[in-house]
Amino acid sequence: METRSVLFADDGDIPNSRFPLIVYPRAVDPSDGAAAVAFETLFARNGWGNSWRNGIFPFHHYHSNAHEVLGIAAGSAEVRFGGENGETVAVEAGDAVLIPAGVGHKRLSASPDLLVVGAYPASQHADLMREGAEDTDGIRRRIAGVVLPENDPVGGPTGPTATLWV
Template identity: 30%
Template sequence: MVVVKKYQLPPTELIPNSPQPLLHYPGFLKVGGSQNLAAEVYDLFSSNGWQTQWIFRYGPTQTSHYHSEAHECMAVLTGSAKIRFGVADTSSDLDESTYGSGKEDGGVVVDANAGDVFILPAGTAHKTFNTSPSAEFKLLTPGDGHNVAADDVRDALANVELTGFTMIGAYPKDGGSWDFAKGGENAGEYEKVWSVTRPDHDPVLGTAEEGLCGQWH
């Protein structure tokens, strides 16, 4: 049985978030012992019409950001971390925005562990921090993070060395390109972000009602 956690994140002064809930499927992927985990996740995403575009290894923290034109799926391949959803950083000092008062009020902090899947409606702010094992931030796939630059994408993903806290990211194949909005860019135009077309399939649950097809209206 699939465990589905939902988080309804209201808009803030700087972040649109979404009328649709953030979806979290804890431990959905069977990560133990698989030598081709990234390739298997790629197959699952592809079968549901989602395009794998990157694998990142995350550093100790990052800037909170959102994507204004695309829904996003992030699946945890290795490691653990915390992810803060729903609020913008208000300080350029990463330590202050992560551990101090340099952020908007509100939001939720969720534990992210290997096997977890997150589905973020367009506009949802997110910030990954407290990663374990600790490592430097790095794009592990060939390309610029908007596609996997390889003739055989599946083979390229299967050969990525997964170290630290890593996630694989995918977006609807017919959806918009992801941008890196830090907050305030869409002030007064949140409805535009909220109108990004809902995909026909959940990236991992397909058309099952437990997934976005039943949860997003």
């Protein structure tokens, strides 16, 4: 499985994570028009649930109590990860991105047909933290306490998190 990982340092506002963001190009085949169902099925099979369908917020935000996976079911987008000084990643239908708790993300641009399927590890429900949040010490403690998922959302028990998130 081809992946790319990026590690972001705490920028003083967006905490980011000690674990890298993982990009999975072409995690599912979008050509049959059923990529949303394929992502939901893949994520659920690997123990990731509480899924939703929507887009990506156009402002910097992160989750202090959950890891999140995004599956691009249709369209394309440019997303800034890691805060204002982070990295812009272009994603398109079929790609997935695993975002560790604390890593900032913001949609910079998107095609009109963008559809994202999101999910979280079992028993995790994401909060919504924005840049400039108060109680930075408490937020960083929550992020450090988020348990690792049992399985990688795309690769299962032997997926990239088995070696990159240790």
